[in-house]
Structure formats: C-alpha cells, structure tokens
Amino acid sequence: MEPTSTSFPKNKIKILLLENIHLAAIEQFKSQNFSVESIASSISEELLCEKIKDVHVVGLRSKTKITAKVLDSAERLLAIGCFCIGTDQVDLEAAEKKGVPVFNSPFCNSRSVAELIIAEIIILSRKLGDKSSEMHNKVWKKDSKGCHEIRGKTLGIVGYGHIGSQLSVLAEAMGMNVCYYDINRKLPLGNSKMCPDLNSLLECSNYVTLHVPDTEITRNMITETEINLMKKGSLLLNASRGKVVDLDALVKALKSGHLAGCAIDVYPVEPEANCNDWTHDLQGCPNTILTPHIGGSTEEAQEAIGLEVSELITDYINTGASSGSVNFPEVNIPVNATSHRILNIHYNKPGVLRDINSILSDFNVSSQALNTRKHIGYFVADVDSEASKEIKKKISSLPHSIKTRVLY
Ligand SMILES: NC(=O)C1=CN([C@@H]2O[C@H](COP(=O)(O)OP(=O)(O)OC[C@H]3O[C@@H](n4cnc5c(N)ncnc54)[C@H](O)[C@@H]3O)[C@@H](O)[C@H]2O)C=CC1
Numbered sequence: 464m465e466p467t468s469t470s471f472p473k474n475k476i477k478i479l480l481l482e483n484i485h486l487a488a489i490e491q492f493k494s495q496n497f498s499v500e501s502i503a504s505s506i507s508e509e510l511l512c513e514k515i516k517d518v519h520v521v522g523l524r525s526k527t528k529i530t531a532k533v534l535d536s537a538e539r540l541l542a543i544g545c546f547c548i549g550t551d552q553v554d555l556e557a558a559e560k561k562g563v564p565v566f567n568s569p570f571c572n573s574r575s576v577a578e579l580i581i582a583e584i585i586i587l588s589r590k591l592g593d594k595s596s597e598m599h600n601k602v603w604k605k606d607s608k609g610c611h612e613i614r615g616k617t618l619g620i621v622g623y624g625h626i627g628s629q630l631s632v633l634a635e636a637m638g639m640n641v642c643y644y645d646i647n648r649k650l651p652l653g654n655s656k657m658c659p660d661l662n663s664l665l666e667c668s669n670y671v672t673l674h675v676p677d678t679e680i681t682r683n684m685i686t687e688t689e690i691n692l693m694k695k696g697s698l699l700l701n702a703s704r705g706k707v708v709d710l711d712a713l714v715k716a717l718k719s720g721h722l723a724g725c726a727i728d729v730y731p732v733e734p735e736a737n738c739n740d741w742t743h744d745l746q747g748c749p750n751t752i753l754t755p756h757i758g759g760s761t762e763e764a765q766e767a768i769g770l771e772v773s774e775l776i777t778d779y780i781n782t783g784a785s786s787g788s789v790n791f792p793e794v795n796i797p798v799n800a801t802s803h804r805i806l807n808i809h810y811n812k813p814g815v816l817r818d819i820n821s822i823l824s825d826f827n828v829s830s831q832a833l834n835t836r837k838h839i840g841y842f843v844a845d846v847d848s849e850a851s852k853e854i855k856k857k858i859s860s861l862p863h864s865i866k867t868r869v870l871y
C-alpha cells in the first residue's frame with residue numbers, strides 16, 4: 464500500500480533570510496525545493512512580526528532581534544537559524560517554550576575574528592590608522608614615539624573560547640606573551656597563562672581583548688573602574704558584543720591618555736542596515752580603530768556559516784534531527800526509509816511519555832527516542848506508514864503537546 468502522503472510539501476516550506484546571508488544557504492534551501500526570500504538588511508520588530516506570520520524558518524545574523532513578541536506572531540515557525548556565532552539576539556527561552564529550535568554556527572568565523580584582532584594589535588602598536596589618515600591629508604610625520612613591536616608584550620584575552628584560543632595561538636606565534644581569564648576551566652594552549660580573575664589580567668596586560676558572549680554577567684564588564692586598572696598606555700580591543708564595554712568610559716580614557724588606543728567592532732546600538740550618517744563619540748579619538756561589526760565578515764567564514772546552518776536546518780526539517788541547536792533537546796536517530804517518523808514537541812510534564820506510549824502501544828514502532836530540557840520534551844518515533852496519520856492525530860491532541868509533525 465502506498466504510504467499516505469503525510470509530509471508537508473517541501474515547496475510550501477517558506478524560508479525568510481535576513482542580513483545578507485550567504486548565497487550558499489540560499490542554494491542549499493532551494494536545492495530542497497523550499498521557497499526562499501532573502502533580504503539584505505535586518506528589519507524592524509514590527510515588520511518582522513508581520514512577515515514571520517506564515518514563515519517556517521527565519522534566518523538572521525547578529526542584528527535582528529527575535530523577541531517573545533515576534534515569536535508570538537510566528538505560528539508556523541519550525542526553526543530559527545543564527546547564521547553567526549552569537550545567539551543573544553534571540554529570546555532562546557521563549558523559542559524553547561514554543562518548541563522552536565535555534566541553530567547557529569559555533570566556530571566558522573572564529574578564525575576571521577582572531578585574524579582581525581591580530582591585525583588590529585599591530586595597527587594600534589604602530590599607530591597605522593592615524594598615520595594613514597595623516598598621509599591622506601598631506602601630512603608626512605615620521606616618528607617612533609609611542610610606537611612599539613608586539614614581540615614580548617602581553618596580550619590579555621577575556622573569554623578563552625573558540626576565538627580567544629585561536630587568538631592565543633596566533634599571538635604566541637607573533638612572539639607575544641598570552642594570559643587569559645575565563646569563568647570556565649580551559650586548557651591553556653602553548654605557553655599561555657590563566658589569570659585567576661579579571662582584575663589581574665587587566666593589571667598585567669599591554670593589550671586587553673574581549674571575546675565573551677553577551678550575558679547578564681558580561682554586560683558592562685569593562686567600565687571606568689576596570690579601565691583604570693589597566694596599565695597606562697595599554698590598549699583595549701572589543702569584537703565581542705557592544706554592551707560589554709562602557710564606551711563613555713573608554714572615550715574618557717582615550718582623551719586623558721590613560722589608554723594609548725582601542726579597536727572597537729561592536730556597539731551597544733548598531734544600524735539595521737548599511738548607512739552613511741553613523742556617528743559616535745569614539746570618532747576622532749586618538750589611535751582608535753572603528754569597524755562596522757565585521758569580525759566575522761570574510762567570504763570564507765560567511766560561505767562556511769551559510770552551508771553549516773542551512774544544512775542543520777534542512778536536516779531538522781527533513782529528518783527531525785536537532786543536533787546543533789542551542790536551546791532544544793538533542794534527538795538524532797537514523798532515518799528508516801520504510802517507516803513514517805512522528806515528531807512530537809511537548810511541555811516537559813510528568814506522564815507525557817506514558818500517554819504517548821499508550822497511544823503507540825497499539826502500533827508497531829521500529830525506533831523511538833526522547834530527550835528533554837527545562838521547558839520541553841522532544842519525542843521522535845518511527846512507525847508503520849499506514850498508522851501515522853491516526854497516531855499524529857492522537858498525539859497532537861494530548862494536553863501537553865506543542866507541535867506534532869509526520870515525516871516520511
Ligand atoms: N564581532 C564579530 O563579528 C563577532 C563577534 N562574536 C562574539 O564573540 C563572542 C565569543 O565568540 P566565541 O569565542 O566563538 O564564543 P565561545 O562560546 O567559544 O567562547 C566564549 C568564552 O567566554 C567565556 N565567558 C563567558 N562569560 C564570561 C565571563 N563573564 N568572564 C570570562 N569569560 C566568560 C566562556 O566560558 C567561553 O569560554 C560570541 O559570543 C559573539 O558574541 C563572535 C563572532 C564574530
């Protein structure tokens with residue numbers, strides 16, 4: 464008997480991509496016959512609430528905010544793709560409660576960020592930004608005052624994760640001494656040294672670079688107090704998130720000469736799209752490199768991210784595999800071509816598995832798996848194709864069910 468066609472037609476799957484996500488993702492989704500709309504910029508919450516109503520997948524980068532309000536409008540949403548590392552732009556708990564997995568690319572642009580920081584350390588050490596600006600303005604001013612080699616200097620890395628550890632290796636290869644501070648225990652790479660606390664790193668470093676996520680703990684991690692603990696003439700680099708550093712305090716330290724320079728790639732508020740009227744108090748500060756959140760903006764990184772995240776989402780839509788999501792129970796059982804697959808997302812309450820299995824006890828189940836997180840459970844089972852419609856109907860009507868899909 465032909466399996467009943469229960470899977471949602473692929474060409475009805477609507478994918479909205481924002482912020483100029485790489486063509487590799489668009490091509491991957493189109494190869495699955497999904498329909499794709501790609502927008503080059505971020506969009507406002509109001510417009511997103513409207514556009515997301517009939518969308519099954521939304522892809523974004525670091526700008527677009529997926530708030531609880533946006534999620535309330537997203538009745539058909541199956542998955543969210545953060546085509547970047549950070550996922551702080553998504554209300555992860557609200558997405559979990561709605562049974563929407565969030566996928567990201569945990570390290571495809573780590574090297575790009577690390578290389579940018581190495582470049583900026585050298586540019587700042589030789590004041591290349593100011594020197595180049597002077598030359599463009601007809602000023603030939605040759606001097607070595609305040610210019611240094613980086614060999615033998617100390618780089619303090621705050622956050623020794625994918626980027627911080629990559630940077631550690633590159634910096635040591637340039638002859639720098641490396642120390643780091645992390646709230647988690649980390650394997651020190653090469654000759655790097657762990658600092659017991661942030662203050663000791665600030666006090667011993669010639670360069671301080673920040674590579675932490677945006678969290679309640681890291682917001683305003685570097686204020687006037689921490690900047691004043693830094694050595695006079697040291698330099699601060701931030702390519703993590705804009706709220707980690709109090710930029711007013713940074714401007715004050717640059718103008719007083721306490722800090723010899725800085726490189727800032729991220730800002731508390733950033734434009735939704737490219738513009739030519741961006742202003743900030745950091746403009747005009749001495750030996751100050753300002754970049755428009757381009758740490759991960761290399762062709763290599765964007766292509767790799769586009770491929771990785773689109774493949775994770777494709778697998779989730781086509782097989783229910785949730786590996787690689789940051790907010791969802793991980794379930795990943797081999798596909799059984801002769802069965803139909805039931806996917807059930809439910810509130811994590813006692814008795815749900817009993818209720819599901821009492822429904823399945825009347826049918827043949829070739830494999831099943833359950834995993835849970837704080838708010839939800841994710842159940843996957845392969846069943847006879849003849850029974851899948853009936854099983855889906857019964858499981859989706861259970862009191863704690865959030866979403867139930869059938870794949871074949
Ligand atoms: N400017 C840009 O274009 C980019 C910015 N980023 C940002 O950089 C951040 C770091 O990226 P990855 O290294 O890949 O992340 P990761 O998660 O691999 O490493 C972050 C490290 O920070 C540590 N950490 C967390 N809170 C801390 C605290 N309060 N004090 C000290 N350490 C703390 C964690 O234990 C972890 O080891 C991302 O969360 C993202 O916000 C990432 C890529 C590109």
Ligand SMILES: O=C(O)C(=O)COP(=O)(O)O
Pocket residue numbers: 524525526546547548549550572756757758759760
């Ligand atoms: O990977 C990250 O977290 C980033 O901040 C990169 O942001 P972007 O993808 O360039 O908007």
